[in-house]
Amino acid sequence: MKKLFFLALAILFISGCFCAKFSIFSRKENSRPDQGLAFKYPLSNTDSADAKEPAKKVLILMYHYVRKVQKEDNPLGYKLSVDPNAFSEQLEWLRENGYHSVSTKDIIEKKITRKSIILSFDDGYEDFYIEALPRLKKYGFSATCAIIVNQIDTPHYLSKNQIRELVLSGIEIVSHSMNHPDLTALDSRELEDELKTSKDVLESEFGIKVETFVYPYGKFDENIEEKLKNLDYSLGITTKSGTASLTKNPFKLPRRRVDNRDSFDGFIKKIQTSDW
Numbered sequence: 001m002k003k004l005f006f007l008a009l010a011i012l013f014i015s016g017c018f019c020a021k022f023s024i025f026s027r028k029e030n031s032r033p034d035q036g037l038a039f040k041y042p043l044s045n046t047d048s049a050d051a052k053e054p055a056k057k058v059l060i061l062m063y064h065y066v067r068k069v070q071k072e073d074n075p076l077g078y079k080l081s082v083d084p085n086a087f088s089e090q091l092e093w094l095r096e097n098g099y100h101s102v103s104t105k106d107i108i109e110k111k112i113t114r115k116s117i118i119l120s121f122d123d124g125y126e127d128f129y130i131e132a133l134p135r136l137k138k139y140g141f142s143a144t145c146a147i148i149v150n151q152i153d154t155p156h157y158l159s160k161n162q163i164r165e166l167v168l169s170g171i172e173i174v175s176h177s178m179n180h181p182d183l184t185a186l187d188s189r190e191l192e193d194e195l196k197t198s199k200d201v202l203e204s205e206f207g208i209k210v211e212t213f214v215y216p217y218g219k220f221d222e223n224i225e226e227k228l229k230n231l232d233y234s235l236g237i238t239t240k241s242g243t244a245s246l247t248k249n250p251f252k253l254p255r256r257r258v259d260n261r262d263s264f265d266g267f268i269k270k271i272q273t274s275d276w
């Protein structure tokens with residue numbers, strides 16, 4: 001009888017643990033930042049006349065971190081970051097001035113229209129999920145995240161679950177290699193791993209197609225370009241400054257860098273003086 005009593009107690013204890021675990025999981029799932037907003041948010045200005053007129057050029061903006069950082073504490077980090085409030089102001093201005101976001105897939109499919117921009121974020125930092133995503137949703141923009149595959153689930157980088165949620169929110173995920181090396185310094189086996197394995201892992205893990213590669217440090221050569229083509233990539237994105245054109249080499253697409261050194265007026269000038 002005593003044995004039976006302990007057995008019943010043990011069953012109750014185990015099922016209690018399971019329920020607690022389950023409810024923690026549910027809570028975590030509900031605390032995502034998109035709560036209260038449409039899950040697939042409407043993209044801004046896609047009904048405008050500009051958005052219906054085909055174009056040959058698209059401006060790709062290059063961001064890294066969206067976070068608060070003091071110049072004195074972290075000079076390099078400051079140069080790689082945009083303050084979250086400044087980011088909101090930039091998005092608000094882009095929206096008010098008729099720009100709309102597209103993806104690198106739209107370049108591949110030649111679906112570029114006037115005032116198309118791509119907001120690209122390099123390295124896959126966690127602050128994209130925390131700071132950038134809610135603001136993008138608020139102002140109706142999408143974005144392209146270039147992921148370093150071996151950094152997924154490490155401190156300060158996006159987790160697998162966060163990336164899954166980004167995919168569901170319409171954020172484009174592209175490859176930024178496995179380990180972020182200087183690709184021009186690798187032997188052919190190492191290069192294959194950086195280009196092919198990163199694509200394979202992102203595709204199988206997140207159920208997406210990856211056809212765009214963002215070169216770490218913007219470094220590449222003809223051999224790397226050739227390898228990308230053979231591995232079924234369609235685009236290569238550099239750190240060279242300029243406006244991307246549909247009529248030029250798709251493996252050498254330039255971007256415009258945006259960081260804390262851009263004042264609000266400087267940002268506007270950067271957009272307006274780009275070669276559209």
Ligand SMILES: [Zn+2]
Pocket residue numbers: 122123176180216217
């Ligand atoms: Zn990078």
